[in-house]
Amino acid sequence: MKTLEKFGILVLAAGALFFTSCSETESIDESLALADKSVEFAAICQDSCTFDEELTDADIEGLLLMREEEKLAHDVYMHFYGVYGQQIFLNIANSEQSHMDAVLVLLDGYGIDDSALGGEGEFSNETLAELYAQLIDKGSASLAEALKVGATVEDLDIYDLKGLLSETENTDIIRVYENLLQGSENHMRGFVRNLEALGESYTPQFISVEEFEAILAGSSGQAYGAGGNGYGNGGQRNGQGGSSGYNTADGDCDGTGTSSTKGNQGGRQNGKQGS
Template sequence: MRIVIHRTATFVTAGALMLGGPAVAVPALAGNGPSGPGPAGTATAGPGHGMGYGAGLGHDMGYGLGRGDGACPRQAITAAQGTLTAAQKTTLASMAQEEKLAHDLYAAFAISYDAAVFDHFVAAEARHLDAIRVLLRRYGVADPTTERPAGSFSDGVVQGVYDGLLARGGRSLAAALAVGQRVERDDIAALRAARDGLTAPDVTQAYTNLLAASERQLAAFTRWAAR
């Protein structure tokens, strides 16, 4: 059964979702994986499964470099810890919120539409959030995503972004794929900006991995939209 979710919402301009940018801090989940505390001392997550979508999609977004036809091995954050400014810690926290936002949107679309790309990326975003949580603990930064149920965000701006994108994607599969493209484009811009002036090797490594993941996910959504 497909459940298409429609909500009224105020839409934001493109780019407003960008983390480390002016508009947003994005959300949290509750429980394990995207909702719960995540791993305690390492950025490795459990084994994943890659599925090929189009031209070789199936990479484990960010922390796995798997093939499109099989298991996706995880890649730990192996770089050394450094130091972060107060602004960089704020950006790190907002990165966790963004991963939850993407996870919750893709989870809703996975229920609404028979498109395997959303199922795959739900799992990927959960792993990304777990990796960011490792860094939050490492740098003593409060996790803004703790104890927040799916689709619920403490920041009103973020809630508005989520509701707007959810309503837009609820109109059709094509619209949902366009939302996925929008989210990944904003993530790419935010991650590139977040790396500017960053000296902490481990955070740089994580952002670089997440950037590569977003670029692959954007390519996948684009391929699906062209079908």
């Protein structure tokens, strides 16, 4: 099944939505909301990339995909920070901006036109635009649902990055994608810990349960390394998204906190299927 079609079906099947009271909102431990920001800067090529290796069509499609997929994450998290005021959304949105910047460095370095749009919730990929609307509707029901949306976005991002890593031999791309992957794993841990603080849980929808448990058992303080093995078997991906509808509820529990913002811009046009 194409990845985005699968995502749309999963969103439709997410279950009953519920409202979260101010007391539930305030129960989140702010210490769990801090994203690991130091690793994000390591994701950008800067002077370490050569930009002289051959790019395949799949490499180019993957870069354009990740550019807008990262923007999807950024825009969703910034929206929910505005609704709920929880620090985790602002922190991780900032991290997503550096992810987007890292992919842009690759696009610019290889002379590839950036197709990402600048407006919040605007995407050159129509499927991503539809997916954004679905996620906003789902997460508007409650803080817990918004955190589940965050975990789902990272789940999908991890799945796609692993597939793209298995399909490329370009060392510049590998360096950046591995860094983005570690950042997404950090984000996943943050969202899941905050869900647990609310007495909620998350079940992986794209990566395996074994991969999910290994991520939760890992450390968010690890430094980025270059290279890595064991990303699984990639496959062809041509993601098309489904659609879903949700009732929404306005969140009126304002949160406080300061942090940085980050925006991911990427486009999701190839699907990727790995095992």
